[in-house]
Amino acid sequence: MTxxxxxxxxxxxxxxxxxxxxxxxxxxxxxxxxxSKEMGDIAFPMFKYAKTLKQNPALIAEKVxxxxxxxxxxxxxEIKGPYLNIFFNKNLIAYDLLKDILDKKDDFGRQPxxxxxxxxxxxxxxxxxxLHLGHCRNNALGDSIAKxxxxxxxxxxxxxxxxxxxxxICKSMIAYKKFGNNTTPEKEGKKSDHLVGDFYVxxxxxxxxxxxxxxxxxxxxxxxxxxxxxxxxxxVKMNKWALDGIKETYKRMGIxxxxxxxxxxxxxLGKDLINEGLNKNIFYxxxxxxxxxxxxxxxxxxxxxxxxxxTSVYITQDxxxxxxxxxxxxxxxxxxxxxxxxIYHFKTLFTILKKMGFDxxxxxxxxxxxxxxLPSGKMxxxxxxxxxxxxxxxLLYDMSMEVLNEKGRDLTEQEKKETAVKIxxxxxxxxxxxFSTVKDVMFIPEKSISFDGNTGPYLQYTTARLNSLFxxxxxxxxxxxxxxxxxxxxxxxxNLVISLLEFEDAVIKAGETLSPLEICSYLYDLARTxxxxxxxxxxxxxxxxxxxNIRLLLSKASLIILMNGLKLLGIDDxxxx
RNA sequence: GGCCCUGUAGCUCAGUGGAUAGAGCAGAAGUUUCCUAAACUUUUGGUCGGACGUUCGACUCGUCUCAGGGUCACCA
Numbered sequence: 001m002t003x004x005x006x007x008x009x010x011x012x013x014x015x016x017x018x019x020x021x022x023x024x025x026x027x028x029x030x031x032x033x034x035x036s037k038e039m040g041d042i043a044f045p046m047f048k049y050a051k052t053l054k055q056n057p058a059l060i061a062e063k064v065x066x067x068x069x070x071x072x073x074x075x076x077x078e079i080k081g082p083y084l085n086i087f088f089n090k091n092l093i094a095y096d097l098l099k100d101i102l103d104k105k106d107d108f109g110r111q112p113x114x115x116x117x118x119x120x121x122x123x124x125x126x127x128x129x130x131l132h133l134g135h136c137r138n139n140a141l142g143d144s145i146a147k148x149x150x151x152x153x154x155x156x157x158x159x160x161x162x163x164x165x166x167x168x169i170c171k172s173m174i175a176y177k178k179f180g181n182n183t184t185p186e187k188e189g190k191k192s193d194h195l196v197g198d199f200y201v202x203x204x205x206x207x208x209x210x211x212x213x214x215x216x217x218x219x220x221x222x223x224x225x226x227x228x229x230x231x232x233x234x235x236v237k238m239n240k241w242a243l244d245g246i247k248e249t250y251k252r253m254g255i256x257x258x259x260x261x262x263x264x265x266x267x268x269l270g271k272d273l274i275n276e277g278l279n280k281n282i283f284y285x286x287x288x289x290x291x292x293x294x295x296x297x298x299x300x301x302x303x304x305x306x307x308x309x310x311t312s313v314y315i316t317q318d319x320x321x322x323x324x325x326x327x328x329x330x331x332x333x334x335x336x337x338x339x340x341x342x343i344y345h346f347k348t349l350f351t352i353l354k355k356m357g358f359d360x361x362x363x364x365x366x367x368x369x370x371x372x373x374l375p376s377g378k379m380x381x382x383x384x385x386x387x388x389x390x391x392x393x394x395l396l397y398d399m400s401m402e403v404l405n406e407k408g409r410d411l412t413e414q415e416k417k418e419t420a421v422k423i424x425x426x427x428x429x430x431x432x433x434x435f436s437t438v439k440d441v442m443f444i445p446e447k448s449i450s451f452d453g454n455t456g457p458y459l460q461y462t463t464a465r466l467n468s469l470f471x472x473x474x475x476x477x478x479x480x481x482x483x484x485x486x487x488x489x490x491x492x493x494x495n496l497v498i499s500l501l502e503f504e505d506a507v508i509k510a511g512e513t514l515s516p517l518e519i520c521s522y523l524y525d526l527a528r529t530x531x532x533x534x535x536x537x538x539x540x541x542x543x544x545x546x547x548x549n550i551r552l553l554l555s556k557a558s559l560i561i562l563m564n565g566l567k568l569l570g571i572d573d574x575x576x577x
Numbered sequence: 578g579g580c581c582c583u584g585u586a587g588c589u590c591a592g593u594g595g596a597u598a599g600a601g602c603a604g605a606a607g608u609u610u611c612c613u614a615a616a617c618u619u620u621u622g623g624u625c626g627g628a629c630g631u632u633c634g635a636c637u638c639g640u641c642u643c644a645g646g647g648u649c650a651c652c653a
Contacts, residue, residue, distance in 0.1 A: 035596065045595060047633070057633090083596065126653080166653060263653095290651060299580080300649090307651040314653050343581060344648050370582080371647080378646090409613065423615090435590070438582065440646075442589065451615050453601040454590090461615050469612055521591065524600080535608095535617045555612095577613070 002504035003097050008042065010073055011086060015044060018067030022060065024049045037495055040078060040085030047082055057082035090489040094497045094554075095481055101500065101557040102479055109507045109564050114153040119329050120146050122337035123255070127164045127242035128172040129197035131249045133387040133443060134339070134372045134379060137432045139255045141369060142337045143570045144433055144516040151568055152511030157329055160257040161321070164239050165264040170220040172196050173234055174213060175203035185241055191390065193245025196238055197381075204382040225311075249389050254425065254570055261321070269320025271312055273356065274305045282355050298351045300344075305352075318349050319356075326360050333363045335514070340368040340438070367514055370440035372432075387443065396424035396449060403451060404577075411576055419574060426456030426571040433516040433569055454524050456571055459562060462527040464577035465534065466559040473540050477552030487550045492533040496554050499529040503561045507568070516569055523565040530558045 001009075012029065019026045026049075034043045046057040046064065053060055061084045065077050076087040101108045122142025125131060131139075146156045176199045185192040207213050223231040250256070274291055277283045283293050288308040295303060305316055325334065336346060346366035353361035372379060372387075379386045400423040404416050411419060427449050434454065435441050442448075451457040470476055489497065506522035509515070539555055542548035563573045 032595080035598090039596080043596085047595070050633070081596065163653070168653070288651090292651095301579095304651050309651085311651085313651060339647095340582065341647055342653090345653090347581090368582090373646090403615070407613085407615065439590085440583075444589080447602075448589075450602070453615095455601085455615085457615060458601095461613075465613050465616080472612060517591080521600095528600095531616060532618090534612080538612070540612050577615070 002508070003093070003100055004501050004505060006096075007073055007088060007093060011042070011071065014068050014071050015064065015084075018064045019049065021067045022049075022053060022063055024053055034083075034085055037498065039080065039083075040076075041088045041498055042086050044084040044086075045082055046084065050082075088498070090494050090497050091485050091487065093501060094487075094489070094550075095479075095484045097497065097501055098484065098553050098557055099479055101560055102553070105560055106564055106567075108560060109503050110151050111153040111508065111511070115155075116153075116332045117155045117157070117329060118149055119157045119159060119325055119331040119334040120149075120337065121159045121161055121335070123250075123257070124161045124163060124338070125246050126168055127162060127196070127239045127246070128168050128200045129242070129381055130191070130193040131246055131389040132379065132381065133389065133392060136253070136389050136392070136428060137369060137372055137441060138337060138339070139250070139253055140429045140432045140570065141367075141437065141516065143255050144429075144519075144568060145335070145337070145367070145514050147568045147570065148507070148510045148514075148516065148519065151507060151564075154511075156258075157331070158256070158258045159261060159325070160259070161261045161263065161266075162243065163263050164243070165224065165235075165267060167217055167221050168200075169235065169239070170217045170224065171203040172200040173231075173238060174217050174220055175199040175206065176238060177234070178206075185245075191245050191248070192241035193243075193249070194388075194390070196242040196245075201382070252393060253389070253429075263317070266321045266324070267312065267317045269324055270316040270318070271306065271310075271320070273319055273323060274312075274316060277305075277356055293352055293355065295348060295351050298347075300348055300351060303348055303352070315345065315349055315352070319352060322349070322353060322364065323358065326358070331360075331363070333365065334360075336364070336366045338366060338368060340370055342366070343368050367437065369437045370435075372441045372443050375442070375444050387445070393424060393428065395445075396427055397421060399449070400424045400427070400451070400457075407577075409576060415576065419577065422572045422574060423451070423457050423460060423577075426460050426566075427451060428456075429570055430456030430459070430520060434520040436517060437515060456569075459523055459527050459566060459571070460574045461577055462530060463559060463562050463566070463573035464575065466530075466555055466562070467573075467575045469539060469555055470559070473552060475552070476556050477549050479553060480549070483546045483549055484553075487546065490537070492529075492537055493550070493554060495529050496533050496558065499526045500554075500557050500561060502526075503565065506565075510568070519565055519568050523562060523569075526558065526561060526565070530555075530562075 008031065015029050016026055019029065029044055031042050031044050034040050046060040049060050050057045058081050061079045061082055064084055065079055068077065073089050073092060074086050075089045078085045120142060123135060123139050125135060142158065146158050149156050179202055180199065185195045188195055203213065220231060224235060274283060278285060278291055283291050283305060285291050290304055290308040291306040293303050293305055295301060303315065304313060306312060325331065343366065350361050350364050353364065374385065374387065376385065397420050400420040401416070404411070404420055408416060431449055432441065502522060506518055510518035537551060539548065539551040542551055566573050
């Protein structure tokens with residue numbers, strides 16, 4: 001139970017008692033956070049009792065207030081029309097809260113072990129081109145959601161399904177065979193995945209003039225499926241280039257996985273299950289021998305599961321892969337983090353799994369996210385209108401370095417480089433996470449990534465100021481109940497206490513809604529509240545020793561929570577900036 | 578055409594039944610002999626795409642409608 005929930009619980013009892021005196025049978029009154037902090041810390045709207053009590057809600061609020069006996073947790077009770085607004089006793093909250101934060105440190109906010117296992121599939125790149133901005137969003141989301149779930153007490157398995165076979169791979173291979181002259185990344189001085197991507201673009205260009213080339217790609221795919229030696233050697237070579245480069249990008253972004261699955265290992269999975277389903281009459285066979293499922297009862301269409309030649313389609317291996325994963329991990333939930341263009345596909349997949357009698361089908365979720373668009377429109381890898389992940393990180397690094405050279409304090413060259421890396425990544429990740437997942441992201445290169453305002457670097461800046469503060473202060477504050485209880489919290493301090501109190505709720509809500517945005521919004525609010533406090537209230541040079549102590553404690557708690565929150569976003573805090 | 582998603586300030590976005598709809602950027606005006614000015618303060622700017630309905634109460638729910646996007650492959 002969170003600190004806040006404990007407090008509210010104790011207040012709730014009094015409200016319930018008071019309501020009962022008036023004749024309202026209430027066991028769990030609704031409450032909300034008032035729109036502004038001047039109105040109080042928690043509010044009870046009285047609208048719903050107007051009907052049963054046949055009284056004006058404002059009057060009911062008055063009466064409920066009268067019926068409340070003194071409770072030390074409540075500092076002040078105000079009636080604003082139909083609302084009963086309560087101000088918490090900041091001293092009591094602050095003591096419990098600060099004690100908990102300082103005791104638990106990086107575990108503050110962590111929820112108890114839920115004994116629930118969640119498999120998360122994300123990233124899932126194709127090995128025919130480098131990662132682009134869309135993958136960055138996927139990676140940032142998957143990484144952050146996994147961290148949020150772990151912090152919420154779930155056990156997670158992060159899975160990356162590498163799409164290393166299929167016609168798209170053969171297209172890069174054909175272009176290499178035709179125009180590659182046996183070149184290598186070393187010869188070209190190119191990052192290996194970029195070289196593979198160049199051939200994919202080359203193929204697309206060639207296809208415009210010479211549509212016949214597609215036949216060659218298909219032939220190559222056939223050769224690959226027949227285990228043709230030469231084809232496999234090329235495939236292995238180019239896949240390694242692509243994957244090595246992609247792995248480098250993951251490393252640079254700080255993205256890690258527990259399991260790598262390869263489509264080339266999985267693509268034959270599912271066939272047996274389809275035939276099994278055919279025997280059970282869940283599926284049916286067309287005259288040409290192809291096997292179908294009719295999902296019209298679920299509001300979907302018919303869908304082919306095995307081609308007339310007996311080969312499998314995309315969804316066939318997804319069925320097999322899902323079943324294999326369930327056998328292997330025995331997950332309680334599986335989350336697919338895949339773009340919104342595949343919403344229909346996953347609806348179909350889950351419907352089929354359910355028809356096949358897998359009771360765990362209901363535990364699979366497609367967490368779809370919107371596309372990343374450019375002002376010029378949609379990103380298209382074939383047309384070369386993509387924002388490449390490596391190039392983008394380079395650009396952001398250079399921008400960070402420029403600002404650091406201008407403003408950075410007291411940093412060695414080495415520290416500057418490390419700091420620029422951290423700043424550039426925080427700008428990118430925070431930008432991509434600070435959107436509702438369902439929404440498309442509009443990416444305007446010159447404008448989107450800034451280091452001012454509601455950004456990752458702003459949060460890092462706040463941690464750098466805090467770290468600097470503790471470097472300059474000989475002690476970090478001692479939690480002494482007398483000093484906390486006797487302290488008269490001013491507005492900035494009180495706001496900070498309330499903001500600190502909200503962290504646990506933000507963590508829980510982010511976990512329930514699979515939404516890193518929840519953490520972003522919370523951290524930004526906390527950082528703003530802290531910066532305002534820090535701007536207007538001297539800490540080291542506070543008027544008295546007691547006040548200094550309280551403010552150091554509040555600052556320490558702020559730093560701990562900022563660090564914990566940033567970790568959930570996959571962002572590093574900074575000691576200096 | 579069917580289904581799904583989105584439409585909130587000049588721009589980019591929060592806000593999903595409640596109190597005057599919030600941020601950032603951009604624009605205007607301020608704050609550094611002071612713990613990091615990548616900060617802080619003040620300020621300009623909105624018929625929440627439109628219409629009707631449900632409700633004591635709607636940006637939030639329902640129906641219709643307009644606009645943009647996605648999807649409806651024996652591609653992945």
